Amino acid sequence: MQVQYWFELFGTAFFAVSGALSATEKARADWFGATFIGYITAIGGGSLRDVLLGNYPIAWIKDVNMIYAVFAGIVMAKVFYSYFIKLKKTFFLFDTLGIALFTVVGTAKAISLGVGNINAAIMGMFTAVFGGVIRDMLTNEIPVIFQKEIYATACFAGALLYLTLHSYGVNFDYNLAISGSIIIIIRVLAVRYDWQLPQFKKHE
Amino acid sequence: MQVQYWFELFGTAFFAVSGALSATEKARADWFGATFIGYITAIGGGSLRDVLLGNYPIAWIKDVNMIYAVFAGIVMAKVFYSYFIKLKKTFFLFDTLGIALFTVVGTAKAISLGVGNINAAIMGMFTAVFGGVIRDMLTNEIPVIFQKEIYATACFAGALLYLTLHSYGVNFDYNLAISGSIIIIIRVLAVRYDWQLPQFKKHE
Amino acid sequence: MQVQYWFELFGTAFFAVSGALSATEKARADWFGATFIGYITAIGGGSLRDVLLGNYPIAWIKDVNMIYAVFAGIVMAKVFYSYFIKLKKTFFLFDTLGIALFTVVGTAKAISLGVGNINAAIMGMFTAVFGGVIRDMLTNEIPVIFQKEIYATACFAGALLYLTLHSYGVNFDYNLAISGSIIIIIRVLAVRYDWQLPQFKKHE
Numbered sequence: 384m385q386v387q388y389w390f391e392l393f394g395t396a397f398f399a400v401s402g403a404l405s406a407t408e409k410a411r412a413d414w415f416g417a418t419f420i421g422y423i424t425a426i427g428g429g430s431l432r433d434v435l436l437g438n439y440p441i442a443w444i445k446d447v448n449m450i451y452a453v454f455a456g457i458v459m460a461k462v463f464y465s466y467f468i469k470l471k472k473t474f475f476l477f478d479t480l481g482i483a484l485f486t487v488v489g490t491a492k493a494i495s496l497g498v499g500n501i502n503a504a505i506m507g508m509f510t511a512v513f514g515g516v517i518r519d520m521l522t523n524e525i526p527v528i529f530q531k532e533i534y535a536t537a538c539f540a541g542a543l544l545y546l547t548l549h550s551y552g553v554n555f556d557y558n559l560a561i562s563g564s565i566i567i568i569i570r571v572l573a574v575r576y577d578w579q580l581p582q583f584k585k586h587e
Numbered sequence: 588m589q590v591q592y593w594f595e596l597f598g599t600a601f602f603a604v605s606g607a608l609s610a611t612e613k614a615r616a617d618w619f620g621a622t623f624i625g626y627i628t629a630i631g632g633g634s635l636r637d638v639l640l641g642n643y644p645i646a647w648i649k650d651v652n653m654i655y656a657v658f659a660g661i662v663m664a665k666v667f668y669s670y671f672i673k674l675k676k677t678f679f680l681f682d683t684l685g686i687a688l689f690t691v692v693g694t695a696k697a698i699s700l701g702v703g704n705i706n707a708a709i710m711g712m713f714t715a716v717f718g719g720v721i722r723d724m725l726t727n728e729i730p731v732i733f734q735k736e737i738y739a740t741a742c743f744a745g746a747l748l749y750l751t752l753h754s755y756g757v758n759f760d761y762n763l764a765i766s767g768s769i770i771i772i773i774r775v776l777a778v779r780y781d782w783q784l785p786q787f788k789k790h791e
Numbered sequence: 792m793q794v795q796y797w798f799e800l801f802g803t804a805f806f807a808v809s810g811a812l813s814a815t816e817k818a819r820a821d822w823f824g825a826t827f828i829g830y831i832t833a834i835g836g837g838s839l840r841d842v843l844l845g846n847y848p849i850a851w852i853k854d855v856n857m858i859y860a861v862f863a864g865i866v867m868a869k870v871f872y873s874y875f876i877k878l879k880k881t882f883f884l885f886d887t888l889g890i891a892l893f894t895v896v897g898t899a900k901a902i903s904l905g906v907g908n909i910n911a912a913i914m915g916m917f918t919a920v921f922g923g924v925i926r927d928m929l930t931n932e933i934p935v936i937f938q939k940e941i942y943a944t945a946c947f948a949g950a951l952l953y954l955t956l957h958s959y960g961v962n963f964d965y966n967l968a969i970s971g972s973i974i975i976i977i978r979v980l981a982v983r984y985d986w987q988l989p990q991f992k993k994h995e
Binding site for chain 3: 638639640641702703705706709720724727728729730737739740743783784785786787788
């Protein structure tokens with residue numbers, strides 16, 4: 384689980400970067416606001432999962448390293464600001480790594496708490512995407528996940544794959560590698576080829 | 588409680604319809620977004636109640652049928668889309684049945700957990716209206732319940748009536764019928780005759 | 792703790808005032824909407840803290856006086872509406888007393904539940920500012936704390952001071968007086984001299 388743990392901290396840091404950038408671009412936040420929104424983006428999804436499951440103490444209260452990871456992300460966002468804004472691809476890479484890992488970790492935690500399969504997949508997806516949803520609500524945007532290329536859908540698909548492999552006894556490390564990779568591949572292809580889910584109802 | 592349970596599933600399904608329609612009309616959601624917002628509209632109020640009361644496992648994690656009810660609602664929203672949009676009255680009917688039942692069920696659950704009367708009424712109202720509040724926040728609207736005809740107020744009144752009858756020993760089924768009907772009647776009259784609560788402060 | 796308790800009720804009432812005014816000015820709320828938003832502004836921060844810490848029953852469910860304090864605030868908001876709108880300074884005073892007290896009380900509660908120092912300071916700040924954040928989200932504003940003069944920052948500084956003095960064994964009453972005063976002083980000076988934190992990134 385060592386590798387998973389480090390990835391989780393990395394994911395946390397990069398979600399913090401994403402929140403800080405968003406707060407700055409959309410709400411002209413000061414240092415504090417950027418930190419606050421970065422922090423909520425990073426820990427929002429996992430907090431929601433733990434609160435919904437009654438899994439106390441919740442992740443970042445149990446492990447102060449997650450707070451340090453957030454602060455590391457804020458510092459990175461400041462230092463590499465121009466790079467992150469220009470090199471959208473760099474940023475995209477880390478965001479994608481983040482959601483891939485958060486999905487698998489969140490799904491695995493839900494399973495270990497005895498949650499059924501569908502709900503576990505929902506929890507995995509929540510872990511990955513809800514930090515961003517809260518970020519968008521705080522900066523008064525319609526959450527991008529409802530409008531953009533395949534995003535939460537990739538997480539949900541990855542979570543279902545994880546659960547399938549898990550039911551066949553595939554061990555955690557391999558499962559993380561496979562299911563996480565699928566999420567990354569779907570995301571990359573979706574952005575590369577501008578995949579879209581069909582609109583729920585066509586607008587003329 | 589059999590009847591209550593079926594009504595609860597129906598209420599869940601129709602709130603899911605409401606969320607899916609709203610996501611489509613206001614945020615041009617794709618299939619996934621419509622499902623996601625429909626889902627949150629349906630389970631948001633009950634989740635908030637259970638989390639505030641520390642009542643674990645929360646309703647839809649304990650009972651996977653609630654998830655199926657949500658999916659049934661999404662499918663209905665797609666199939667009957669034009670009907671639902673045109674026949675606002677059909678939709679209004681089910682929404683009203685939904686809040687009436689959710690209010691009574693939510694209040695009863697709070698009472699059974701030992702919550703005091705005022706807070707139980709608040710919990711009943713939260714169960715009924717907060718799914719819609721979160722739906723409106725996600726689609727970046729000012730929640731309608733703060734601006735529209737009597738809505739949450741009808742729920743709160745019904746919850747208080749339920750508590751009064753409960754204190755006189757009226758059994759659950761009768762109480763559900765009476766208190767639920769009052770909510771429906773207030774709602775129907777409010778919309779029919781355009782009842783409004785007075786503005787908190789007049790705007791010239 | 793008698794004094795603290797009364798202050799907490801006062802803080803609750805004045806946050807309710809703030810919510811009711813905001814709902815009226817920004818969302819043209821009716822009586823119910825003003826009460827609802829006032830209520831959520833007053834109990835939102837403490838509820839979030841208790842839910843994140845798994846500290847059940849949460850504050851306002853345990854103690855119905857907090858509900859009465861909210862209603863007192865709503866009545867005050869109605870009766871003194873014109874005063875509150877005109878005399879922004881009066882309102883500012885009570886808001887500042889509120890955040891000072893809520894920060895210290897929230898931090899102390901977190902510590903007593905065994906939470907580590909950084910997280911306890913975050914919880915204290917959440918208690919003070921998150922009611923306002925939810926209020927702004929409900930009325931569809933970008934939360935002011937991300938854009939305004941030093942606000943949450945003052946709470947965080949006060950929480951850190953509280954923790955420092957606490958670690959030196961300063962008793963609660965003195966600590967409340969000192970840390971609370973620091974928050975008030977920072978807030979007053981920040982508004983008086985228009986202190987701002989630097990933008991995270993300069994916008995030309």
